[in-house]
Structures are given as structure tokens and as C-alpha cells.
Amino acid sequence: MTQIVKRNWIINGVQKECTMHGLARLVDILRTEADMTGVKEGCGEGECGACTVLVDGRPVLSCLQNAAAVPDGSDIMTVEGLEQTAIGRALQTAFTEGGAVQCGFCIPGMLMSAYALLAKNGNPAEADIRTALAGNLCRCTGYVKIIEAVQKAAQMLRGEDQ
């Protein structure tokens, strides 16, 4: 028998009740029930990182995450929520101004992984950034501008971007 469950989450700062099949994936519920279409599905197999969202601050591959297993009260941030935060705004500015966005498909996941890094390390070394983004694949670039953009965002947040 089909098991339907309801979850109450805080999505980008707003409480939202979502109804789902017990086997639904988080990526699908966020895109359809919560209308967060900034969350992208690339591979659907946990390889590309395009679907990365933050659940209680932790990067999660939403294509592999069973939605019903995300408990009531969880705080979920998608790319749509970045604008509400200083880290998110710095990342958006640095990626845009630094020419780090090409087709853009990988960027929501990149930004979420970068956000999680900068939330715990305001002065990451290049190796830290490469490690944080290792699970996010981009078909368009050699990652150089993406890494520079994360460094630039960190500098902006430290007030060193003049």
C-alpha cells in the first residue's frame, strides 16, 4: 500500500508542509511541492553534486536523500535562500562578477557546497576549496574561476576585497 507522509520543514526560512510518497526523493519534493526549481538534477546517481542542498547546514545530495527521512523541523536551504544571507550574497556577487558561471547547471550545487565551507571556514586555502567542491562536477570549466570566486567571496566577507 502506498504510504503517504507529511513533513513540516523550514525551507529558506519559511515553514512549509510537504506531502510525499514514502519513497520520494528530496530533490523531487523540493522542486515540485516546495517550488524550489533552483535545485537541479544532473545525474540522479550521487555523482555530479548539482542537486546539493543544505539540511541543517550540512550538504546533502538531494537525489539520493529519501525525503520522508528528513525529520520534521529540519532547516533546508536551497540556492533560492542564498540571498537572505551575507555568505550567499557574497558568493552570488563573486561568481557573477568573476565569470565563474557558464551554462549554470552545476552552479546551484557549487554554491551550496561553497556556502557550507565558508560557514565553518572564513579563510579557506585553495586545497580546502577544492576538497569542499570535489563532489560538484562542472562540464564547462576547468574550475579555476569557480575556485577564485569562492576565494573572492571569502575575502569580501572578511572585508579584504578593496
Ligand code: FES
Ligand atoms: S543529481 Fe544528485 S548528484 Fe547528480
Ligand code: FES
Ligand atoms: S557551468 Fe556548466 S556545468 Fe558547470
